[in-house]
Amino acid sequence: MKVVVSEFMDASALPAFGPGVEVVYDPDLVDNREALLAALPDAAALIVRNRTRVDTELLDAAPELRVVGRLGVGLDNIDLEGCAARRVAVKPATGANTLSVAEYVITAALVLLRGAYTANNAMIAGDWPRNALIGGEASGRVMGLLGYGGIARAVAERARALGMTIAAHDPFLPAGDPAWKGVRRCSVDELLATSDVLSLHVPLTEGTRDLLSDDALRRMKPGAVLINTARGGIVDEAALAAALREGRLGGAALDVFAVEPLTAEAAAIFADVPNLILTPHIAGVTREGNVRVSSVTVENVRGALEQADA
Numbered sequence: 001m002k003v004v005v006s007e008f009m010d011a012s013a014l015p016a017f018g019p020g021v022e023v024v025y026d027p028d029l030v031d032n033r034e035a036l037l038a039a040l041p042d043a044a045a046l047i048v049r050n051r052t053r054v055d056t057e058l059l060d061a062a063p064e065l066r067v068v069g070r071l072g073v074g075l076d077n078i079d080l081e082g083c084a085a086r087r088v089a090v091k092p093a094t095g096a097n098t099l100s101v102a103e104y105v106i107t108a109a110l111v112l113l114r115g116a117y118t119a120n121n122a123m124i125a126g127d128w129p130r131n132a133l134i135g136g137e138a139s140g141r142v143m144g145l146l147g148y149g150g151i152a153r154a155v156a157e158r159a160r161a162l163g164m165t166i167a168a169h170d171p172f173l174p175a176g177d178p179a180w181k182g183v184r185r186c187s188v189d190e191l192l193a194t195s196d197v198l199s200l201h202v203p204l205t206e207g208t209r210d211l212l213s214d215d216a217l218r219r220m221k222p223g224a225v226l227i228n229t230a231r232g233g234i235v236d237e238a239a240l241a242a243a244l245r246e247g248r249l250g251g252a253a254l255d256v257f258a259v260e261p262l263t264a265e266a267a268a269i270f271a272d273v274p275n276l277i278l279t280p281h282i283a284g285v286t287r288e289g290n291v292r293v294s295s296v297t298v299e300n301v302r303g304a305l306e307q308a309d310a
Contacts, residue, residue: 001305004039006030007049009071010294017302037061044308045301047071050281051260054078059086067091067304069297072284074231076204089308091300093293095150100289101229102154104255106162108277109197112225112251113138115275139163144195146188146211147230148173148180152201156183159197167191192219197227204231214239223250229283232257241269244276251275255283 002022005014006029014023024043029036030051040046040062047069048054054068059082068078070092083090111117115135122129143159145152148170156166160182167184169191191198198220202208212226212235220226226249228235237258243249252275259266260281270276284293 001045002043003045003047003301004029004036004043005047006036006052007047007071009047009049009297010291013291013294013298016295016298021305040065044305045069047297047301048077050074050077052077054083056082059083059088066308067301069093069301069304071293071297072097074203076231089304091297091304093296093300096293096296097284097289098151098154100286101151101284102158103286104229104279104283105155105199105227106158108227108253109143109159109199109225110138110162111277112227112253112275113141113197115251138197141165141196142167142194144168144191144198145170145201146191146198147201148183149201151229152199153179155199155201164197167195188216189219192216193221195221195224197225199227200230200234202230202234204233209233210236212236212240214242217243217249220249222248225250226252228253229255232260237266238269241273241276244273249275251277253277253279255279256281 001020002024003017005023005025008027011025014025017023024039029039037058040058042064043062044064045067046054046062046065049071054077056079059065059079065088067089068083068091070078070090073092073094075090075092078090080090113136116133119129119133139162141164143156143164143166145156145166145168148168152168160166165184166182167186169186169188173179175185214236217239226240240252244252257266262280270278
């Protein structure tokens with residue numbers, strides 16, 4: 001039995017497959033489509049992150065495939081209908097990177113609200129820009145969460161400990177769900193208008209693509225901070241850059257982008273944009289989180305293979 005791993009993970013989790021499984025661990029396969037397809041004809045399982053496209057071409061090249069393990073939770077790079085039609089199980093590592101993402105969101109919020117961590121060069125040059133770096137506190141602010149699943153709830157728990165008020169919008173979570181306790185449940189418009197920090201926690205679908213459009217960004221509270229660790233394509237990046245340049249928003253942190261990896265051409269719109277944090281899709285990837293995600297994914301895939309053999 002053969003398992004192909006096309007993106008990076010904690011390799012120490014792989015021996016859990018046992019001696020009867022051949023593991024092909026090659027993170028470079030994500031950038032070599034031809035080699036990836038050539039490795040799949042006899043593969044029973046494929047493990048991916050977010051960059052490997054599990055599409056019709058790939059599924060056709062893998063007639064023995066029984067399960068796709070996802071090192072994370074987003075599934076927009078996987079053709080779920082195609083997998084279902086071929087009886088290929090899809091196993092995300094639900095919950096394994098929750099803490100990593102939640103801590104990223106809180107860190108980004110604190111850095112952007114305080115605005116005091118960009119003066120190294122000025123101070124080394126002999127300046128003392130004290131008045132220019134008087135930022136704000138998180139306490140007393142509103143943490144707005146667009147989507148209120150597991151990661152958003154972990155963000156809420158930590159934001160609440162900082163003295164923040166929690167507001168959220170999630171049309172799929174019933175009004176009577178206990179998770180709403182202590183949370184102001186509101187519409188998208190209300191969330192945009194009242195959030196001091198707005199963190200996105202929704203999948204990329206046709207309904208959420210460009211959800212944070214120029215119009216939506218203009219409806220956000222002046223001076224608010226936007227954080228996107230969900231998926232690229234949810235935020236209109238050019239409109240966000242304009243909002244930051246014009247001072248309508250107080251800051252933003254983007255960990256995900258419409259084009260990934262971010263090319264020089266795609267990144268050009270962010271040149272000289274103030275109060276902006278850009279990171280390469282690493283919100284859910286800490287050393288500890290990678291260990292958890294890798295372990296959970298291996299267990300998920302192994303379980304699915306054992307079930308398929310039963």
